[in-house]
Amino acid sequence: MRTRCRLVLFFLTVGACGLGAQSPPSSPPTNTCLDCHLIFEDDEHLGVPAQLFAGDIHAARGLTCAACHGGDPREEDSDKSMDPAKGFIGVPKRADIPRLCAHCHSDAVFMRSYNPRLRTDQLAQYGTSVHGQRLRRGDTRVAVCSDCHGIHDIRPASATLSRVHPLRLPQTCAGCHSDREHMKGYEIPTDQWDEYRASVHYRTLAGGDLAAPTCATCHGNHGAAPPGVASVERVCGTCHVFQEQLFDQSPHKQPWDMMELASCLTCHGNHGIQPTGDFLVGTGEEAFCINCHLEGDGGWETAEKIHAALVGLDSALADAAGLLDQAERAGMDVGEARLVQANARESLIKARVDVHAFNAARVEETVESGLELAAEAHQAGEAALDELAFRRKGLGLSLLAIAFVVFSLWLLIRHIERGKEEIIYKHEQ
Amino acid sequence: MASAGTEKGASPPGRRQLLGFLLGSSVFASLASIFYPILKFVLPPPSGELDSDTVVAARLDELAPSAAKIFRFGNRPGLLIRLPEGGYRAFSATCTHLDCTVQFRQREQDVWCACHNGIYDLRGRNVSGPPPRPLEEYDVHERGEEIVVARREQA
Numbered sequence: 020m021r022t023r024c025r026l027v028l029f030f031l032t033v034g035a036c037g038l039g040a041q042s043p044p045s046s047p048p049t050n051t052c053l054d055c056h057l058i059f060e061d062d063e064h065l066g067v068p069a070q071l072f073a074g075d076i077h078a079a080r081g082l083t084c085a086a087c088h089g090g091d092p093r094e095e096d097s098d099k100s101m102d103p104a105k106g107f108i109g110v111p112k113r114a115d116i117p118r119l120c121a122h123c124h125s126d127a128v129f130m131r132s133y134n135p136r137l138r139t140d141q142l143a144q145y146g147t148s149v150h151g152q153r154l155r156r157g158d159t160r161v162a163v164c165s166d167c168h169g170i171h172d173i174r175p176a177s178a179t180l181s182r183v184h185p186l187r188l189p190q191t192c193a194g195c196h197s198d199r200e201h202m203k204g205y206e207i208p209t210d211q212w213d214e215y216r217a218s219v220h221y222r223t224l225a226g227g228d229l230a231a232p233t234c235a236t237c238h239g240n241h242g243a244a245p246p247g248v249a250s251v252e253r254v255c256g257t258c259h260v261f262q263e264q265l266f267d268q269s270p271h272k273q274p275w276d277m278m279e280l281a282s283c284l285t286c287h288g289n290h291g292i293q294p295t296g297d298f299l300v301g302t303g304e305e306a307f308c309i310n311c312h313l314e315g316d317g318g319w320e321t322a323e324k325i326h327a328a329l330v331g332l333d334s335a336l337a338d339a340a341g342l343l344d345q346a347e348r349a350g351m352d353v354g355e356a357r358l359v360q361a362n363a364r365e366s367l368i369k370a371r372v373d374v375h376a377f378n379a380a381r382v383e384e385t386v387e388s389g390l391e392l393a394a395e396a397h398q399a400g401e402a403a404l405d406e407l408a409f410r411r412k413g414l415g416l417s418l419l420a421i422a423f424v425v426f427s428l429w430l431l432i433r434h435i436e437r438g439k440e441e442i443i444y445k446h447e448q
Numbered sequence: 449m450a451s452a453g454t455e456k457g458a459s460p461p462g463r464r465q466l467l468g469f470l471l472g473s474s475v476f477a478s479l480a481s482i483f484y485p486i487l488k489f490v491l492p493p494p495s496g497e498l499d500s501d502t503v504v505a506a507r508l509d510e511l512a513p514s515a516a517k518i519f520r521f522g523n524r525p526g527l528l529i530r531l532p533e534g535g536y537r538a539f540s541a542t543c544t545h546l547d548c549t550v551q552f553r554q555r556e557q558d559v560w561c562a563c564h565n566g567i568y569d570l571r572g573r574n575v576s577g578p579p580p581r582p583l584e585e586y587d588v589h590e591r592g593e594e595i596v597v598a599r600r601e602q603a
Contacts, residue, residue: 226580420478
């Protein structure tokens with residue numbers, strides 16, 4: 020209650036200073052705080068924050084230290100500029116930070132004058148997050164705004180140096196979640212970052228695809244929370260739309276819901292998701308299916324059929340590709356066949372998506388169309404190699420013919436030369 | 449009077465005939481091996497030109513507004529779209545996710561990949577789903593009655 024009163028007093032004071040209703044300043048405001056604090060140079064608490072503030076988005080938009088710390092930045096006398104009567108609070112308490120930031124960031128009218136595109140529901144979302152709920156219960160070790168966004172060097176999420184830029188966000192979360200000491204008592208794993216770093220999602224992200232999932236994609240950002248069994252499928256389905264739709268129609272849906280098995284996670288895992296392969300479906304040692312299905316049951320048979328269909332098409336494609344590669348290396352034109360091969364490969368990709376319906380007939384139907392195309396590509400490859408052999412034989416024969424011409428000409432010339440010699444000989448006699 | 453063939457030092461007629469036959473047939477075979485490739489070059493091949501930087505993608509009257517077609521560009525498919533407001537845009541029809549062939553959806557006015565529900569806008573920008581990059585865009589020109597698509601030069 021006392022904290023709340025102090026906050027209300029602070030916001031009233033800051034409001035009275037005109038911050039809440041201010042428009043963005045047209046010229047750099049007076050900020051005497053920096054004049055003094057920069058003197059402290061490398062002092063971690065007094066000098067460094069002042070140095071960092073130069074790169075902060077709030078500084079760039081004309082806000083001063085007083086926006087968060089209160090006081091009057093126009094006063095050169097530190098007793099006056101840091102006067103509690105003028106709202107100076109010093110270092111804000113961790114527990115107060117979300118509401119301190121929300122004083123501006125939840126004010127849609129105020130934020131419109133700075134950045135109309137910025138959302139203003141962060142505090143409401145934060146209240147639903149595990150962080151926010153624990154903070155409300157008095158746990159000040161949980162993440163507050165400054166843990167993710169920084170303190171004096173806050174940058175827009177799109178800036179590459181921002182702690183919440185997609186490429187840096189996983190490390191930001193890992194700053195706490197991989198710290199065993201910090202996470203002691205929360206009873207959740209601390210290997211998420213290690214797992215994620217080895218996942219296909221991180222490799223895609225690190226490869227430059229900033230749309231690849233980071234922690235916030237699945238857990239949310241301000242409302243960060245585990246997706247929960249019921250919503251895992253929806254979370255994955257935001258990107259993997261067809262897989263989600265097919266799973267909903269699959270025979271697994273109902274029993275897994277009853278058993279409270281998290282749909283996608285049960286086979287693919289969560290943080291350390293690896294690239295998939297045809298070996299994951301079927302009855303081989305690495306197949307997921309054998310974790311539940313036993314030899315002789317319907318699921319076992321379906322898994323075997325699906326695996327056989329996928330591997331069959333993959334193998335047919337590899338054969339066709341091998342022939343086309345061979346023909347292409349030999350200089351033959353296989354462009355048309357390459358198009359057919361690409362279409363056959365597309366059938367394989369679709370069949371791999373169809374797996375999520377766990378319906379062998381559906382997969383086999385898609386594979387069948389792919390096999391026809393693969394056979395067409397294979398025939399084209401054989402035809403190209405036949406044509407190559409024909410050309411080689413033709414070249415051999417033509418070289419032989421040319422050699423005969425040369426040899427015959429030589430005989431003819433010799434014959435003519437001899438005839439001439441005989442005539443000269445007779446003439447001389 | 450002895451015949452010329454029996455004269456001392458002259459070639460017998462059989463040898464001369466054989467020599468003539470060898471010479472004639474090998475000259476014929478050599479000419480065939482020279483003219484066959486020329487003939488093959490002159491006659492149009494059953495499929496279009498490959499690996500070129502330009503291709504005739506459609507006839508001018510072929511596409512109605514808000515329609516599209518897949519054309520062959522080298523050994524890859526291309527997508528030519530006639531925009532609702534007129535004008536054309538052409539892209540590589542190969543999805544940047546896993547190389548499936550994308551298609552134009554008239555109702556949604558977008559470009560869609562049926563493999564993983566990847567969606568691009570009509571400027572080829574990846575806007576939804578797994579595609580990591582935009583589609584490669586080509587230049588489109590009208591040449592007489594033909595729509596010609598050209599690969600853009602790398603900067």
